[in-house]
Amino acid sequence: MKIITLLTLSLLFILQLSSAQIDSVRFTNGQLLVGEIKSMEKGVLVIETDYSDSDFEAEWKKVIWIRTQSNFMVDLEGGEEYFSNIYSINDSICKVTTPMGLVELMEPSDIVYLKPYDDKFKDRFSAFIDLSYEMTKAKNLKRFTTRSGLGYQAEKWNSNFTISSLMTSQDDAENIRRTESELNTRYVMKNWYSIVTFSTLSNSEQQLNLRFNTQLGMARYLHRTNKTYWGIVLGANRNVEKYYDSSSDRQTWEGYFTMELNLYDVEDFTLLFSSSIYGGITEQGRWRSDTKLDIKYDLPLDFYIKFGATLNYDNHPIEGVSTTDYIIQTGFGWEW
Known part of the structure; x- marks a missing residue:
């Protein structure tokens, strides 16, 4: 009976993890923040974490590394717009993938706007x-x-x-x-x-x-x-x-x-x-x-x-x- 209960709890935990969006951001001071990115607009990154009652806000110019699980609306300084996840290759270069499968490389500072692609209507x-x-x-x-x-x-x-x-x-x-x-x-x-x-x-x-x-x-x-x-x-x-x-x-x-x-x-x-x-x-x-x-x-x-x-x-x-x-x-x- 204890084994069944343990397996059930483990399954529920795994399902919860699989349904949660996990994004990672690292800053110039080496701090790594893990949670769900809500937005980045006008130079301010907003990210929700499980260990805080309110969302974190941070200056985007201090971000050097980012990886997202889901797709985002990504706007660049040059006017380009993508709907893709973001994957940092190193501390200065990240990539997005176009609908045609092409990979575009950029620096985090080139990004001027982020919004989850699958946001709820409200x-x-x-x-x-x-x-x-x-x-x-x-x-x-x-x-x-x-x-x-x-x-x-x-x-x-x-x-x-x-x-x-x-x-x-x-x-x-x-x-x-x-x-x-x-x-x-x-x-x-x-x-x-x-x-x-x-x-x-x-x-x-x-x-x-x-x-x-x-x-x-x-x-x-x-x-x-x-x-x-x-x-x-x-x-x-x-x-x-x-x-x-x-x-x-x-x-x-x-x-x-x-x-x-x-x-x-x-x-x-x-x-x-x-x-x-x-x-x-x-x-x-x-x-x-x-x-x-x-x-x-x-x-x-x-x-x-x-x-x-x-x-x-x-x-x-x-x-x-x-x-x-x-x-x-x-x-x-x-x-x-």
């Missing part, structure tokens, strides 16, 4: 939310801002949705309402990717009831490493504007150019800057610009503090409306 999502509220006795000023987002990462494409709003009220002044949202989907093709974007803007300061943009463009990474990426987008935009005064409504086609810069290996700081310029095609002589800056500082337990600024410019606004509008937001938030 694990492909990411989200964040932050809130800010201000109240002063002077003129009974009240100000409330929100920012939130949801993202999904698939094998060859990703999609992100963000929305932000501002509501301000005070005595002897009109209420201010501003809501902005954006949904974009990207399909990656080496260093190039196509992008489709739908965005909306409602802004009482510009007497804008709704601006709806539909954009189609091609983008390219000019520089992409484990510390930063810098990219540009060139495309066309369908701009539909509905104002409080319906006689001022517009429908135009525009060409647009966007530049985006992201820095994410500056201690606990992250910086994102983007600027888009729209030139009129059907309404010649008109041009607009949207510029955004986000700075985030990470706190323990996935909390953070954030500063954001947005500037909108239109050289041909409707009568009685300023050419510029801006919003500055500070807040405290949490992400997962």
Whole structure:
């Protein structure tokens, strides 16, 4: 009876080992970490182990040797993308295998993104939310801002949705309402990717009831490493504007150019800057610009503090409306 029990327990143990994903990583200081790699993005490796209640996070630039059991989405600095396991030959060279059976050699530092290929559906999502509220006795000023987002990462494409709003009220002044949202989907093709974007803007300061943009463009990474990426987008935009005064409504086609810069290996700081310029095609002589800056500082337990600024410019606004509008937001938030 004891022999049967022992055999049963041994079989269960073997089955558990065979079903568990075992990945190994060695660092410049010689430490070997064994567990399940959850991701590597923006220069940070996340790995889960059996002997820790929470996931380990480590700097990818300190990894010299890696071996994975299952397949990963592997992105390189040069824009190449593979779906393969990773096998280090020595402390400086590792290999991946292409679907055609070809072996590609690289250094760990060449890898800029890792994600398990067989992730569960729910694990492909990411989200964040932050809130800010201000109240002063002077003129009974009240100000409330929100920012939130949801993202999904698939094998060859990703999609992100963000929305932000501002509501301000005070005595002897009109209420201010501003809501902005954006949904974009990207399909990656080496260093190039196509992008489709739908965005909306409602802004009482510009007497804008709704601006709806539909954009189609091609983008390219000019520089992409484990510390930063810098990219540009060139495309066309369908701009539909509905104002409080319906006689001022517009429908135009525009060409647009966007530049985006992201820095994410500056201690606990992250910086994102983007600027888009729209030139009129059907309404010649008109041009607009949207510029955004986000700075985030990470706190323990996935909390953070954030500063954001947005500037909108239109050289041909409707009568009685300023050419510029801006919003500055500070807040405290949490992400997962």
